Amino acid sequence: MSRVYNFSAGPAVLPEEVLKEAAEEMLDYRGTGMSVMEMSHRSKAFEGIIGDAEKTLRELMNIPDNYKVLFLQGGASQQFAMIPMNLMKNKVADYIKTGQWSKKAIAEAKIYGKVNVIASSEDKNFTYIPDLKNLKISDDADYVYICHNETVHGLKYNDLPETGDKVLVADVSSDFLSEPIDVSKFGIIYAGVQKNAGPAGVVVVIIREDLITDDVLPGTPTMLKYKTHADNNSLYNTPPAYGIYICGKVFNWIKNKGGLEAMKKINEEKASILYDYLDSNSLFKGTVVKKDRSLMNVPFVTGSDELDAKFVKEAKEAGFENIKGHRTVGGMRASIYNAMPIEGVKALVEFMKKFEQQNK
Numbered sequence: 318m319s320r321v322y323n324f325s326a327g328p329a330v331l332p333e334e335v336l337k338e339a340a341e342e343m344l345d346y347r348g349t350g351m352s353v354m355e356m357s358h359r360s361k362a363f364e365g366i367i368g369d370a371e372k373t374l375r376e377l378m379n380i381p382d383n384y385k386v387l388f389l390q391g392g393a394s395q396q397f398a399m400i401p402m403n404l405m406k407n408k409v410a411d412y413i414k415t416g417q418w419s420k421k422a423i424a425e426a427k428i429y430g431k432v433n434v435i436a437s438s439e440d441k442n443f444t445y446i447p448d449l450k451n452l453k454i455s456d457d458a459d460y461v462y463i464c465h466n467e468t469v470h471g472l473k474y475n476d477l478p479e480t481g482d483k484v485l486v487a488d489v490s491s492d493f494l495s496e497p498i499d500v501s502k503f504g505i506i507y508a509g510v511q512k513n514a515g516p517a518g519v520v521v522v523i524i525r526e527d528l529i530t531d532d533v534l535p536g537t538p539t540m541l542k543y544k545t546h547a548d549n550n551s552l553y554n555t556p557p558a559y560g561i562y563i564c565g566k567v568f569n570w571i572k573n574k575g576g577l578e579a580m581k582k583i584n585e586e587k588a589s590i591l592y593d594y595l596d597s598n599s600l601f602k603g604t605v606v607k608k609d610r611s612l613m614n615v616p617f618v619t620g621s622d623e624l625d626a627k628f629v630k631e632a633k634e635a636g637f638e639n640i641k642g643h644r645t646v647g648g649m650r651a652s653i654y655n656a657m658p659i660e661g662v663k664a665l666v667e668f669m670k671k672f673e674q675q676n677k
């Protein structure tokens with residue numbers, strides 16, 4: 318068996334220990350005589366799986382008691398619609414535009430109401446987080462929305478916007494569980510788990526209880542009301558059971574590594590290996606201003622499309638997979654999520670050094 322270093326932005330690398338454990342339990346989950354894929358979502362065994370997953374996540378993120386944890390489907394993209402459908406009482410919301418994913422969320426919210434883009438970094442192709450001081454939060458906004466880590470462009474918020482009494486909503490898909498975060502600052506935070514916590518098919522929504530109401534936009538389908546899922550502990554219908562099971566294992570893996578403080582430390586160490594090299598070499602350079610660089614998604618370019626393509630090709634041959642940048646940004650992007658071992662980052666930098674020497 319040989320595993321590559323997979324730098325994919327998502328679906329992405331998962332911890333090897335988790336995959337091995339799942340493999341061992343594949344045919345007979347703990348004496349049930351069946352795989353988790355085959356069991357009833359109403360069974361005792363699955364109740365344990367989803368209950369434990371939630372418990373561990375609450376512990377890891379220190380989630381206050383007045384927040385519900387929901388395991389939903391439809392990916393992060395479905396939240397782009399669910400959020401306005403459930404929160405837009407005045408049909409107005411403020412959005413900060415920092416890249417591809419906040420842009421998509423804005424486009425979707427416009428279907429349901431008025432969207433004010435109160436800050437944007439589109440003028441410089443989303444290479445920085447706009448100034449968060451003196452934001453003009455709209456008086457009638459139902460919420461303020463950010464994408465906490467823009468996966469495509471590789472930037473992250475180090476501070477949060479001051480939203481006063483307005484609810485802050487954040488898409489944390491690509492930096493979920495990568496470092497501690499103060500849940501109490503948000504009304505909703507959510508993550509498609511295929512970036513940093515599990516297989517595609519699950520989105521985790523952490524929502525403050527007062528935001529869970531029947532007072533949703535007319536025509537909102539039952540399945541798209543948070544209340545439906547909150548009232549039924551994510552078991553209104555068949556949940557993405559196997560995905561939740563793997564997420565639970567990943568949560569445990571993080572807990573055994575020392576939790577989110579420990580994750581942050583190792584993630585900072587991994588990212589600095591790559592950024593230090595990007596800042597000191599003569600061929601590659603990072604595309605994001607230093608203070609807003611993501612710890613998870615690291616975009617870089619040589620300045621020549623030809624050399625970029627050559628690098629991607631040779632990197633693949635050397636066992637570094639999915640290093641090509643997003644089609645809207647070009648160049649390269651190394652996604653170095655929790656499960657990317659530090660050896661993978663070191664090996665990538667060694668490979669980049671060699672390439673630099675050979676292509677001066």
Ligand SMILES: *Cc1c(COP(=O)(O)O)cnc(C)c1O
Nearest residue numbers: 392393394418468488490491509
């Ligand atoms: C990948 C991603 C999405 C979209 O996720 P889907 O589950 O494919 O809908 C949304 N936001 C961010 C920040 C992402 O990285």
